[in-house]
Amino acid sequence: MSHAVQDAPVRTSPRGSLSRRGLPRWAPAGFAAAAIVLGVGTGLAAGLHSRVQWGLISALLFVVISYVVTSAVENRRQARDRLATSAVWVCFLLAVVPLLSLIWTTVSRGAKVVDGYFLTHSMAGVVGFEPGGGVYHALLGTLEQVGLATAIAAPIGLLTAVYLVEYGRGALARAVTFFVDVMTGIPSIVAGLFILSIMLIAGIGPSGLMGALALTILMVPVVVRSTEEMLKLVPNELREAALALGVPKWRVILKVVLPTAIGGITTGVMLAIARVAGETAPILLLVFGSQMINANPFDGPQSSLPFYIWDQYKVGSDASYDRAWGAALVLIAFVMILNLVARGIARWKAPKTSR
Incomplete structure (x- = not known):
């Protein structure tokens, strides 16, 4: 009888012994x-x-x-x-x-006004409160300004992160880390005022390049921080294996470390671009805006999508409101396309793993 009791199965609920x-x-x-x-x-x-x-x-x-x-x-x-x-x-x-x-x-x-005409025409000769006009000059300005800022900030941020992770020791590394942390919290208007003071001292006129320099100040700390974290995720065993074969450290970084972390680095750069693509304050101070098409970012006022949105909203008519919403939609699409391109590049450049 006792054996029968002992051998009887214990009924438990499907969720385990903690719940009946x-x-x-x-x-x-x-x-x-x-x-x-x-x-x-x-x-x-x-x-x-x-x-x-x-x-x-x-x-x-x-x-x-x-x-x-x-x-x-x-x-x-x-x-x-x-x-x-x-x-x-x-x-x-x-x-x-x-x-x-x-x-x-x-x-x-925004979909009410975004069409081929809106994307291929500027506001030249169009009165602000009347229908018509387009966003081409602002889109061109954004592409050039963000492109210049990326071309300057990405190499600086990447090299700074490599120094901090692979070589940084002592007081210099601590100073660089401190200034990167400080730059992370700088408001965009402060970056614009800094470049504006240089312009006033040197007698330089407004241009897309000046706006790109202010955007560079905002991009660098984001690139440094994101790249630094990605480089830290690379296993030290990969570095040690390459160094044990007699490969120079700079070549280990170039051929092993960076390709391993290229996906995260690209994502960090895209985050930095998305961070500055919608900045308006530096553009107001340094680029001044223009209703005409200016394809030269090194000379003369130039517009951008954030400035165009602010300028059209300021007009206050129904037509200008529609153009502002259309430009906002173009800006969102611009950032989304950049992120899709970044994911494609990251997947293409990621190291291949065998199964």
Whole structure:
């Protein structure tokens, strides 16, 4: 009899020994649906007519319902886990919803004017409050200014990061790290004022190059920090194996370290470009803007997409508002295309691994 009792199988729930009962997989979706219904009902009963308020009430109810039901059906440990998971989802949605709303508004309002004519014509001869005109001169200015800034900032940032990771020791490395940290928090207007003071001292006129120099100051610390972190992720065993074969250190960096980290480095450069592509303050100070097409970034005022958006919004007419939204859509598309290109380059240049 005792052997029969000992040999009898112990019945456990599918969720393990910590829980005798478990919620189905669709439980979070059910909690969300119930929270939305209760949130909308609570908002209407309280006289709240804003969908944002309904959403916040629903989010709070979702967290509460998840914790209470899980605690009652399962146990407190699972309830705490469900509470943390629900809070993470709520925070994610609170961050994503405004972004999606912004993108939807920009696309819906900007798509009305973005066409071939808008992309291939400037504002030359077009009165600001009248329909017509395009964004070609501003798009050209942004491409040239960001391109010049990238051509200057990327090599400087890359070499600085290589020095800090591979060679940096002592007081000089600490000083470089300190100044990079300081530059990371510099407002864009300060960078513009710095270049403007040099222009006034040297008697230099406004040009796209001056704006590119201010953007370079903003890009360098981002490139340095991102590249530094990517280089630190390269295993030291790769360096040691190459050095053990008698390869010089500079060649190890060039042929082993940089190719291994090229994906992250490219992504960091693209993040820096996205950081400065929408800057307006330095352009207002140093480039001055222009309604004409100026393909020479080294001479004369030049426009850019952020300046064009500000200038059209300042006019205050329906036509200018439409052009501003169209330019904003072009700017978003420009940054997205750069990121797609960066991912393609990173995948193409990434070291091949054998299976």
